[in-house]
Amino acid sequence: MIVGLAMDLAAIILLAYGLYYRRHHRRDLLFAYVALNVGIFAVVSLLLVQRVDIAVGFGLFGLLSIIRLRSSEITQQEIAYYFVAIVLGLVNGIAAAWPTTALLLNGVLLVVMYIADHPGLLGRTRHQVVTLDVVYADPELLRVDLESRLRARVLHCVVTQVDYVRDVTVVDVRYVVPQGSARDQTRARAGVR
Template sequence: MNLVAICLLAYGIYYRRHHRRDLLFAYVALNVGIFAVVSLLLVQRIDIAVGFGLFGLLSIIRLRSSEITQQEIAYYFVAIVLGLVNGVAAAWPLIALALDGVLLAVMYVADHPQLLGRTRHQMVTLDVVHADPDLLRADLESRLRARVLQCVVTQVDYVRDVTVVDVRYVAQDARVRVR
């Protein structure tokens, strides 16, 4: 049941929408590892302190690869939870199945492209410094061909005449693929 659930999450939802093979593998490996540890802890009746120690060990593992988004962290979290649920609830398969279904349904809907698919986030480096926020917004809308919802200047370099802006916008002609 755990393998079906993580394959649905990793391959069926995440990979089809985000196409990051490296994280797909990480989600599956993390889930299977968590499932194995929880299953072993339940079968062996190891002291609870050892269990907390193992999960403490897992919590200090840092994600040292390329930068990941908050969305991808959510997938990591659900991969962990699926492993925990299926490991702990192995004696009650209907409960595990129901919880797997709820977790997968929530991820499918919450990350669905049609939910907020036209909203985008981007760091933009401009070759100009705008003193007027309205001119900055107009310049960004012109360059992005989109309606700017929010823009925050994160860096200004007057020597090189460069501005770095964190922009959230709505794409006007975004074609969202439904999966």
């Protein structure tokens, strides 16, 4: 169990501090990833050490599955980090049986997260919810206005809300920042996506 705990702590520190926090700078989620990971590790280790009925194990994981992330809105990237934090806790919790396999899986998970969330990989693509003070009947005029305001090429936009009384349109926009733009260079230096 000590080997599994050491591997788990090393893996979650690399994931949470080395990858997530350096790229996304959300301290609240950093704490959540570490706490969730260590909690999963403790539960799995306890279930392996103490022989309990399988129903208890299913009950514990059922309890974990109903936890909702209510505090603030999180992105799909952050959900992926949650998932990997859970998997690392599970893998390292059973590491006593197969420490070499657990070490290999830790490495694979961390390398995949490093590559998949690397700022250089599709780093110029952005997502934003935009509220406009105008309502467009023509989708092409909407696209032209968004490109003008964002100073970027719009890849996809979906109108999520229209208020004809206040003349307001809410649009979910995916766009590409032009290469070499001041905004792109500033975000790249900061490691922000």
